[in-house]
Amino acid sequence: MKIKLDSLFPGCFKQMRPETMPATPMKPKKAEPAPAAKQTASFHQRRISASDFSSSALSEDLSISLAGSNIHAFTLQELRVITQSFSSANFIGEGGFGPVHKGFIDDRLRPGLKAQPVAVKLLDLDGSQGHREWLTEVIFLGQLRHPHLVKLIGYCCEEEHRLLVYEYMPRGSLENQLFRRYSASLPWSTRMKIALGAAKGLAFLHEAEKPVIFRDFKGSNILLDSDYNAKLSDFGLAKDGPEGDDTHVSTRVMGTHGYAAPEYIMTGHLTPASDVYSFGIVLLELLTGRRAIDKTRPHREQTLADWARPQLKDARKLRRIIDPRLEGMYSEEGAQAAAMLAYDCLSHRSKSRPTMSAVVNTLEPLKDYKDVSMATFIYTAPSVQKEAKKEGGKDQAAAGEDDRHGRHRQDHQQKHKVVSPNRSHLHHQGRSI
Known part of the structure; x- marks a missing residue:
């Protein structure tokens, strides 16, 4: 079925300035049937991407739609109602995309809506992200479904306004849980549960029929539900991965300092192994309780990977760098296994890093290790x-x-x-x- 661009994203392109229009049009590829195993996690046999969108007039046809994804196109007024006009009382936080407010939807707002709390993200027009990142997020999360990806419920696109509506994640981000002051530390078993969930999310993206490279994997993009189940969020910088005989994707270097893989920074060559490196950094943060970059520490300790990686293979040195807030309550065997995994993920040779599926297999048994006093x-x-x-x-x-x-x-x-x-x-x- 062919649809018009304006019927897919009503009003999104009517008021767009020329410089915000999507890039050069590409002829859509012929749809290919996906393996049955892959179809259970996605609504589409052949996933569309931002490059499938034409930059020409509204009459430009698309060969593929988001039909069946159950993504709602909300009005700005509807989102004002559910957030009480984006009141400060409903303010959750703010990131690179813009401010986030809590709201509540049910069938009184729109027939058929499941009653649930939601997070409404408003694009800051003066922020670091723009329409391209907003569109990328809608396209990826509008088609991909997995227990460890945050669920996109809908979007709003009116005049210059761009908003996203997600399921509400009551525990916030891993970054806040791990580094916030004046609060109890995350137990060891919870840290491993979070690492495993995030790894499963990345593995799903990498193994999709049309692979996805997340490109900005870090603690602030890992959201936690009430049971500390991890879900990846913020797909604004995500890219379609290499297919067929291609080994990498060449792209402008984007991401977050301290998490990006060294070969990606040097060459702009993006591969799934780039995400594996970023995962290794987050795993180090979970092990040590330190940030990837911390300018408040002595010079030799400011970059976590440079400081910690040489100590990961020595059991005695490892004990010294484990997060002291754990107070010795962790599994020594589990810590050593996690440390060796982080060491491998942070290899400077991208081909030596494990796949995310291998990472999942390594982490799977660690979640069951008890938090036992090391004494x-x-x-x-x-x-x-x-x-x-x-x-x-x-x-x-x-x-x-x-x-x-x-x-x-x-x-x-x-x-x-x-x-x-x-x-x-x-x-x-x-x-x-």
Whole structure:
């Protein structure tokens, strides 16, 4: 079925300035049937992309539509109603796209709407993103469905206004949960659950019939529901991945400093391995409780990857860099496995990095490891000291040091012996590198 561009996105192109129109038109490719396994996660056998949209008049036909995606075209007035005119009481936060407000929809607003809270994102016309990113988000999330992708419910496009309506994620972003002050730390098992969920979202994108490269994977783009299930959001910089014999996509370098893969920064060559590197950075943040870039730390520690990666393969060094807010409540075996995974994801040779499917397989068993006090396993100083005495005082200095650490850990264990492992738990970084 052929449809008009204005029927797909009513009013979106009537008031657009010439410089905001989508880029050079491309002839749509012939639709190809998708494997049955892939169809369960998407509404379309052949996914359309921004390049399929013509920049010419409204009469330009599209060969493919978003029919069946159940995306609602809301009016600006409807969104004003559900957010109480975007009141400060409903303000959730603000990102590169613009401010976000909470609202509530049901069938009184429009017949057939499921009653649920929503997040309404308003494009800041003076912000770092624009119509192109808005359109990219609608196109990707309007067609892709997965438990670990945030659900797009609808959009609004009236005159210069651009808005997006998502399912509401009550726990906010991973960035806020991990780095906010004056709150309980995320338990180890919750961190691994979040890492696994985010990995599954990326793996789905990379393995789609028409692969997608997320390109801006970071904690602020990982949203959490009430049970800490992770869902990827903000597809404004996402790109269609290489297909067929192509090994990469050449594109303008965009993303967030500290998360972008080094080869992408140097060459502009974008591959799924670029996302794997970014995942490795987020996994490091979960392990250490440190930001990817932190200018408040000593110079050698400001870039997380440079500081942490050399220490990941040494068990003793790893203990020193694990987030101290965990207070020793984590699985040593799980931490070592996660550290080795992060090490591999951050390889400077992109071809040496694991696929996201392999990442998922590695993380899957880690979510079941218990948050156990490390003092139970580490406190070995007395036996070490006795052995040193038997050998005529060899390594007395090292044994004494171990003994001091052991007493400290024993005191820590006694202090925290009743702590439950299940306790509750931007810095702005530029998008363009």
